[in-house]
Amino acid sequence: MIPSFFFLMAKDKHVKTLLQAFKEAGKVSNQDSINDITQKRSFEAAFKETRDNAVVEILSTDEKYKQQYKKASKIVNAHSEHSHNHYGKGILLTNSNFEQESDQNLKIDKGLTVGSETTSKTDIDFLEEAQIILGEEQLKILDLIVEKEKCVFFTGAAGTGKSMLLVEIIRRLKIKYKHQEDAVAVTATTGLAGLKIGGKTYHSYFGIGLGDADEKQLIQSISRRKDVVKLWETCRVLIIDEISLLHSKMLEKLHNIAQYFKKSTLPFGGIQLVFVGDFFQLPPVVASYSNMLETKIVTNYEEYNQFKKEVYAFKSHIWNKCLHFQLELTKVYRQIADPEFVNYLNEVRLGEVSDEADAAFNSLSRKIHKFEGIEPTQLYPTKKEANFFNHRMSNELPSKPIVFKCEKRGKMFGLPAFNSISDSFLAPDQISLKVGSQVMLIKNYTQDLVNGSLGVVIDFIDKENLNLLSHNGYCKGGVFGFLEKDNNFKQLSVLDREVSGTESNADTFEKSLFAVEYLYDTTENFVLPVVRFISQNNDTPLLKIVIPNEFNYLDQKTEEVLVSKKQIPLILAWALSVHKSQGQTYQLLKVDVSKAFEVGQVYVALSRATSRKGLQILGWNKKRVLTNGLVKEFYKSITPVNKIDTDSIIANLQLEIKSNDVSSISSVEYDLNDFEEPSLQANIIDITNDECISLENLSDILGDDS
Numbered sequence: 001m002i003p004s005f006f007f008l009m010a011k012d013k014h015v016k017t018l019l020q021a022f023k024e025a026g027k028v029s030n031q032d033s034i035n036d037i038t039q040k041r042s043f044e045a046a047f048k049e050t051r052d053n054a055v056v057e058i059l060s061t062d063e064k065y066k067q068q069y070k071k072a073s074k075i076v077n078a079h080s081e082h083s084h085n086h087y088g089k090g091i092l093l094t095n096s097n098f099e100q101e102s103d104q105n106l107k108i109d110k111g112l113t114v115g116s117e118t119t120s121k122t123d124i125d126f127l128e129e130a131q132i133i134l135g136e137e138q139l140k141i142l143d144l145i146v147e148k149e150k151c152v153f154f155t156g157a158a159g160t161g162k163s164m165l166l167v168e169i170i171r172r173l174k175i176k177y178k179h180q181e182d183a184v185a186v187t188a189t190t191g192l193a194g195l196k197i198g199g200k201t202y203h204s205y206f207g208i209g210l211g212d213a214d215e216k217q218l219i220q221s222i223s224r225r226k227d228v229v230k231l232w233e234t235c236r237v238l239i240i241d242e243i244s245l246l247h248s249k250m251l252e253k254l255h256n257i258a259q260y261f262k263k264s265t266l267p268f269g270g271i272q273l274v275f276v277g278d279f280f281q282l283p284p285v286v287a288s289y290s291n292m293l294e295t296k297i298v299t300n301y302e303e304y305n306q307f308k309k310e311v312y313a314f315k316s317h318i319w320n321k322c323l324h325f326q327l328e329l330t331k332v333y334r335q336i337a338d339p340e341f342v343n344y345l346n347e348v349r350l351g352e353v354s355d356e357a358d359a360a361f362n363s364l365s366r367k368i369h370k371f372e373g374i375e376p377t378q379l380y381p382t383k384k385e386a387n388f389f390n391h392r393m394s395n396e397l398p399s400k401p402i403v404f405k406c407e408k409r410g411k412m413f414g415l416p417a418f419n420s421i422s423d424s425f426l427a428p429d430q431i432s433l434k435v436g437s438q439v440m441l442i443k444n445y446t447q448d449l450v451n452g453s454l455g456v457v458i459d460f461i462d463k464e465n466l467n468l469l470s471h472n473g474y475c476k477g478g479v480f481g482f483l484e485k486d487n488n489f490k491q492l493s494v495l496d497r498e499v500s501g502t503e504s505n506a507d508t509f510e511k512s513l514f515a516v517e518y519l520y521d522t523t524e525n526f527v528l529p530v531v532r533f534i535s536q537n538n539d540t541p542l543l544k545i546v547i548p549n550e551f552n553y554l555d556q557k558t559e560e561v562l563v564s565k566k567q568i569p570l571i572l573a574w575a576l577s578v579h580k581s582q583g584q585t586y587q588l589l590k591v592d593v594s595k596a597f598e599v600g601q602v603y604v605a606l607s608r609a610t611s612r613k614g615l616q617i618l619g620w621n622k623k624r625v626l627t628n629g630l631v632k633e634f635y636k637s638i639t640p641v642n643k644i645d646t647d648s649i650i651a652n653l654q655l656e657i658k659s660n661d662v663s664s665i666s667s668v669e670y671d672l673n674d675f676e677e678p679s680l681q682a683n684i685i686d687i688t689n690d691e692c693i694s695l696e697n698l699s700d701i702l703g704d705d706s
């Protein structure tokens, strides 16, 4: 349920008065529940101090707030009649949860399920609207994971619907474990991939920062954060999308951390694993030798070289031990209307490009045109080239650029390493934005707004002039909301600081207050971008005033800030590096492969396109198509899904093992079918310590029938 609270905002100088009044009256504190605030201080009193252009934003789905909503509605309407602002009655803003039917009557928006957790459009709505029915192969995997509770790695060429299937698996698992908070950890190796499945990066979900510290330090730093410890403890299913980008040592670290916090020596502490990805796509990024030495991932150069050669997660000793099934989807959906293209792409995937495919790709160098004003997304092998293109596009926009410079600080300031760490943050030292700039968010905020969300800068807000969106002729009042020409309400709010986990009403309210105060108090002459973001979970675009955010590098032990960069959390996004595009689908795509250097790079870039019609290829050269022999070898051991009979597979059995020595472990799950597998057997013996449960003991416990 969305936290219920009332958020009052008003015109520039009156905002301060209003907030001050709330504070002086002692009505706002961290501990106050928002319900308390609204009861202690009447809306009338608040509004008297704001004169005109006051806005009430109501973020509540709760029936019990209806009365307050009605009351606020009346006040604001009455208020509006006495003022000559540009809103008229439209001054009252709501989120989509309430619609104002008339002055008095309210109805609940049909998109909302009152009393349930669901407040926005669900993934299944999306699947239904898009008329997507899972295929036979996809359904088999769904059954193995959701019903049979198996640990599964599922793979397949680009566009075989891995992410689509994963979205459905997540939805089903969340229903299955709806009474167990945070039972399902939805993560991916990149922010963008996380966005696609409504999750986060595994780093951010499990509180491991950049993950470059050694296990001991990571465990120590997680242990200091109760909320993160709880996430590990409550996790029953761990999902990692785009697993091909995870390196083998990181997999091992996660396995060890999971064992520690689950207090279990089972692989990953007994958590059910769902790994998804295609190892023919991009390999993991390997840090420099000095970095890996410093973080004790390797101890000498030989080890580093060996690691580089065997960097893939499937080369880890834990990979086979922690998975029951490794399966491959074979039906390609993304380019379903262009089967020839599917075949050609498959040749690129395997690094075996025929003359026919070579000629076909060569012929795609012609120009493709804009569609409804949308420029094709451009992919470049490196970040540098993508940046160059973004700057060129920016220069072509007619409006005035506004430059945002970062502020830097931290204990390491002045030391040589300070700049290299600061440069490694995604946030640029300075970013020049214009109205019309295509941008990407680089921090996680809410479920809708995450690292990877795309948007367009639609205006700037400054202290003197809050005439937001004034070119539309509506918002002269300078409040954070407006009516569009079609008379639809639009709401604009400040992009809050990073939000993690579940928040109380008070936390959310406090954050919003902070954001508004920030606008008025912290900067003398601020200018902030207003961005229209595409929301992941909802059709309605989200309008946000983007405020600077801190990007920090902390001492893992003391959590002291070593390097900090304060900057607007946006980057330009007309062009992306191929790395960032993995997992995405583009209707219009322009790819320059002339400088491709990495295995899988050409394949990832080309396979983002839905058809040859919407694809332009520059610099085609089949010699740039690179693959890795280890990957090819590995795929020989993967079973195509259509070859297995899931009906004959028995679901995992839950078994309680009670032992004085392992009192903290109340329940351990494993699969009786797998007892023959040495690794799983070993783990069972491990976990029970000196009271080893052998297969004989187990049959005693289970009885002869089992």
Ligand SMILES: Nc1ncnc2c1ncn2[C@@H]1O[C@H](COP(=O)(O)OP(=O)(O)OP(=O)(O)O)[C@@H](O)[C@H]1O
Pocket: 132, 133, 134, 135, 138, 156, 157, 158, 159, 160, 161, 162, 163, 164, 165, 278, 333, 334, 582, 583, 584, 585, 607
């Ligand atoms: N069962 C299905 N029926 C129809 N379309 C589907 C189905 N499954 C997936 N698709 C469509 O195919 C396209 C590719 O799907 P998806 O992104 O899930 O593939 P993927 O295997 O994750 O690709 P990649 O490896 O490139 O990330 C999407 O546009 C999706 O909507």
